[in-house]
Amino acid sequence: MAANATVRIDMELPTDLARLRLPEGVDRRLQALLDKQDRGEPLNVDEAAEAEGLVELSELLTLLRLRAQGSGSSAAE
Amino acid sequence: MNRDYVPLSLQRRVRDRARNRCEYCGISQAFQEATFHVDHVHPRSEEGPTEYENLALACVSCSLRKGARTHALDPATGARVATYNPRHDRWNEHFAVGEDMRIVGRTPSGRATVELLSMNRTLAVAIRVEEARCGRFP
Ligand SMILES: [Zn+2]
Numbered sequence: 061m062a063a064n065a066t067v068r069i070d071m072e073l074p075t076d077l078a079r080l081r082l083p084e085g086v087d088r089r090l091q092a093l094l095d096k097q098d099r100g101e102p103l104n105v106d107e108a109a110e111a112e113g114l115v116e117l118s119e120l121l122t123l124l125r126l127r128a129q130g131s132g133s134s135a136a137e
Numbered sequence: 138m139n140r141d142y143v144p145l146s147l148q149r150r151v152r153d154r155a156r157n158r159c160e161y162c163g164i165s166q167a168f169q170e171a172t173f174h175v176d177h178v179h180p181r182s183e184e185g186p187t188e189y190e191n192l193a194l195a196c197v198s199c200s201l202r203k204g205a206r207t208h209a210l211d212p213a214t215g216a217r218v219a220t221y222n223p224r225h226d227r228w229n230e231h232f233a234v235g236e237d238m239r240i241v242g243r244t245p246s247g248r249a250t251v252e253l254l255s256m257n258r259t260l261a262v263a264i265r266v267e268e269a270r271c272g273r274f275p
Contacts, residue, residue: 102205114197115197119198122170123264126271
């Protein structure tokens with residue numbers, strides 16, 4: 061069943077994880093949603109769910125990168 | 138259109154004043170993937186002006202959850218109280234950081250804000266633990 065399919069990605073840790081970054085376009089989309097909300101236009105249900113998902117994605121990538129760096133690689137950029 | 142546009146020069150001053158940290162949860166922009174947002178503290182929808190004294194730097198999570206809210210429930214008493222205002226309130230009076238890197242509200246306003254902004258979500262706490270390990274938090 062497609063819904064239960066899993067994707068397996070082999071990555072070398074931790075260096076590859078440190079290379080996982082939030083795409084610029086995704087960051088821009090999140091900024092646009094936050095701008096809209098901050099302008100006093102409430103997000104609709106779909107936009108709110110999207111924003112929530114993007115926040116979580118960005119935090120997950122942040123955490124992965126911090127952990128990859130913390131686990132001894134010479135790290136980053 | 139664009140009546141609420143925050144000029145880039147003003148955004149830069151707000152980021153500098155905040156030393157590139159979220160003015161609510163205190164996390165540093167430095168190693169975060171998403172760009173922190175310059176927010177109106179007193180919301181546009183209530184005629185909050187787009188000026189230096191009404192703007193604050195917020196991480197994307199705090200920004201999204203705060204939105205136009207200025208009040209929330211204190212989980213300890215159920216009373217509706219004003220949320221933390223980074224322009225008028227002192228962070229240390231309203232919040233403390235526990236050994237486990239959870240943020241604790243020290244006042245009704247602090248507790249309400251911790252709850253409203255979901256400051257102790259698993260991911261947020263995990264990020265703070267890593268940041269603390271590198272000496273960047275608190
Ligand atoms: Zn924050």
